[in-house]
Amino acid sequence: MCKVAVVRQVLAIRGERDAREKNLKIKMDRFQSYRLSVAPMMDWTDRHCRVFHRLMTRETLLYSEMVPAGAIVHGDRERFLAFDASEHPVALQVGGSDPADLETCARAALDYGYDEINLNVGCPSDRVQRGRFGACLMAEPDLVARCVEAMRRVQIEVTVKTRIGIDDQDSYEALQSFVGKLAAVGTTTVIIHARKAWLSGLSPKQNREIPPLRYDLVYQLKQDYPQLNIVLNGGVPDLDAAAKHLDLVDGVMIGRAAYHDPYILAEADQRIFGDPLPVLTREEVVAALMPYAEKLASEGVAIKHLTRHILGLFNGERGARIWRRYLSENAHLPGAGPEVISAALERVRAAQAGLAAA
Numbered sequence: 001m002c003k004v005a006v007v008r009q010v011l012a013i014r015g016e017r018d019a020r021e022k023n024l025k026i027k028m029d030r031f032q033s034y035r036l037s038v039a040p041m042m043d044w045t046d047r048h049c050r051v052f053h054r055l056m057t058r059e060t061l062l063y064s065e066m067v068p069a070g071a072i073v074h075g076d077r078e079r080f081l082a083f084d085a086s087e088h089p090v091a092l093q094v095g096g097s098d099p100a101d102l103e104t105c106a107r108a109a110l111d112y113g114y115d116e117i118n119l120n121v122g123c124p125s126d127r128v129q130r131g132r133f134g135a136c137l138m139a140e141p142d143l144v145a146r147c148v149e150a151m152r153r154v155q156i157e158v159t160v161k162t163r164i165g166i167d168d169q170d171s172y173e174a175l176q177s178f179v180g181k182l183a184a185v186g187t188t189t190v191i192i193h194a195r196k197a198w199l200s201g202l203s204p205k206q207n208r209e210i211p212p213l214r215y216d217l218v219y220q221l222k223q224d225y226p227q228l229n230i231v232l233n234g235g236v237p238d239l240d241a242a243a244k245h246l247d248l249v250d251g252v253m254i255g256r257a258a259y260h261d262p263y264i265l266a267e268a269d270q271r272i273f274g275d276p277l278p279v280l281t282r283e284e285v286v287a288a289l290m291p292y293a294e295k296l297a298s299e300g301v302a303i304k305h306l307t308r309h310i311l312g313l314f315n316g317e318r319g320a321r322i323w324r325r326y327l328s329e330n331a332h333l334p335g336a337g338p339e340v341i342s343a344a345l346e347r348v349r350a351a352q353a354g355l356a357a358a
Helices: 003-020 047-056 069-074 077-081 101-112 126-130 134-141 141-151 172-184 215-224 241-243 257-261 262-273 282-298 320-330 339-357
Strands: 036-038 061-070 092-094 116-121 157-164 189-193 229-233 251-254
Touching: 047 061, 047 262, 047 282, 061 069, 061 116, 069 077, 069 092, 069 101, 077 101, 077 229, 092 101, 101 116, 116 134, 116 141, 126 134, 134 141, 134 157, 141 157, 141 172, 172 215, 215 229, 241 251, 241 262, 251 257, 257 262, 262 282, 282 339, 320 339
Parallel strands: 036 061, 036 251, 061 092, 092 116, 116 157, 157 189, 189 229, 229 251
Antiparallel strands: none
């Protein structure tokens, strides 16, 4: 059977299962659904990236980029909230601090069909702080609790993503108290980036690298709040590391590792969720992506908006540099379409055939 036929057969099986499970919405129990997720990342985890990631993993929970509450309340909702049905299970992350606005966001997320809405209490950027949301809200736990209460008035899962602390507010007791206030208003899932954030003096990039990782504090939270779904985030490089954390917490969120080396997601369903379906090869992922690329072309969407997310697909493989270079040099050209992806793949095949011949 040819590769394309195999891909179609696998996708058909997946489609049948998806239909039986009502588009994956609330298809897994509370423990299973958060075992693995891909972090919300500004300028990266847009709808095109999520469609690409979904081809490699049915089960992993995918998050949107953070959307400011004001953009949803006052802006073009279709632009900020539209997504492809294949993305389920998918969560919307929002940033804000006005309970009424956040309730409106939760209602919009429900209307658009998101499986979850997540409140960002972890981003330390100056721009986010000026809007009075993100990590600076850790200094206002009562306000965060009121925000969550307002969002929970809508019939959608509400979660919070936060840090282990900010500035000098970095004791375990402070973190424990903060999470306790979230639990008191009905929060059932808290995602913890296992680094504290400095609100001044460090860039967002530095805040992802310089403050030390304190996984022990996240593990302790799970011990102290066994009723909560505790998800660990920060510095998780691969599925091996994720599996080790899962011995001590309910879920793991992978960020930049999943973006730069996306094929690590291909084994997630088998290794993390116990799904018996076969793992697609990289070539099969490309074949499965082509209908979406053609759909974008028919809608007049420039192919570069998709190809920028797939540059890392062949990382570690013969032809990876050829793949990246060809896409980077050709996807932005006038009139470029899905054929650019096909041509890049042909060049990878040629490079790999040359290695095999040698």
